[in-house]
Amino acid sequence: MAKKLVWGRAWHGRSYDLGKMTLSDLWAAYLTYPAINLYAALALVSGVYAGLAVRHWPQAVLPILAVLVVYPLVWYALHRFVLHGRWLYRMRWSSALWKRIHFDHHQDPHKLEVLFGSPLNTIPTMALITGPIGYALGGWAGAATGFCTALVTTCVYEFFHCIQHLNYKPKNRFVQKLKRDHLLHHFQNEQVNYGIVSFLPDVLFQSYIPNSKDCPKSPTVFNLGYDLEEAKRYPWVMELTGTPPRDKPPTAMEDQVRRAH
Numbered sequence: 001m002a003k004k005l006v007w008g009r010a011w012h013g014r015s016y017d018l019g020k021m022t023l024s025d026l027w028a029a030y031l032t033y034p035a036i037n038l039y040a041a042l043a044l045v046s047g048v049y050a051g052l053a054v055r056h057w058p059q060a061v062l063p064i065l066a067v068l069v070v071y072p073l074v075w076y077a078l079h080r081f082v083l084h085g086r087w088l089y090r091m092r093w094s095s096a097l098w099k100r101i102h103f104d105h106h107q108d109p110h111k112l113e114v115l116f117g118s119p120l121n122t123i124p125t126m127a128l129i130t131g132p133i134g135y136a137l138g139g140w141a142g143a144a145t146g147f148c149t150a151l152v153t154t155c156v157y158e159f160f161h162c163i164q165h166l167n168y169k170p171k172n173r174f175v176q177k178l179k180r181d182h183l184l185h186h187f188q189n190e191q192v193n194y195g196i197v198s199f200l201p202d203v204l205f206q207s208y209i210p211n212s213k214d215c216p217k218s219p220t221v222f223n224l225g226y227d228l229e230e231a232k233r234y235p236w237v238m239e240l241t242g243t244p245p246r247d248k249p250p251t252a253m254e255d256q257v258r259r260a261h
Contacts, residue, residue, distance in 0.1 A: 016113065103237060106224050180211075182195070
């Protein structure tokens, strides 16, 4: 019965805590999570359409290859210059968006429901980026193939992102390295290691640090620069949160209070 209550939390506005879950727990939560189910359904629909519409193999292969190259670069640019930019919280109309898609995740990196992007934001973004690329390379079949590739890639990204915040040491050395690199971004310096599965863009644009001893500690790693002074000037995120921004992870007591609600 206790296990069933845990799985029911996300459906009733309560939380999954990756810091207290096992790998089996994660699989059960991931495979039943609404956003992942929606991505999988859309990938199936777009994939079936592409399969029926493709007339020549380049219509399918070229969009897949193009999206696999472009996706990490676009994710890097959005993550670094939009999500870690300071302009979204300075405007009332975009403050709630910034809070939901990234601030909450850095304030509490183990909360599963704010680790996943909102489909209302992610799906249009994927379509706008991959649709034109696919269409240019293969018409409507190529557009569907590109969109399907983005959806599948996002599902893979999100699972590895969960692993990186899960209370679990991966057995694979490559996955261990991915996890160490990403946790530097969350617990030591938010201005490095923006990748999830690929850190090649970080290497290309000189934001990659491979180990903690070479990574300077950032005072804004948990609040992304939205500290008390910024909150006084631009109060909308703080008003939505209901509490002042933290410059460290939540304490055990704060975590218990949050879970009680």
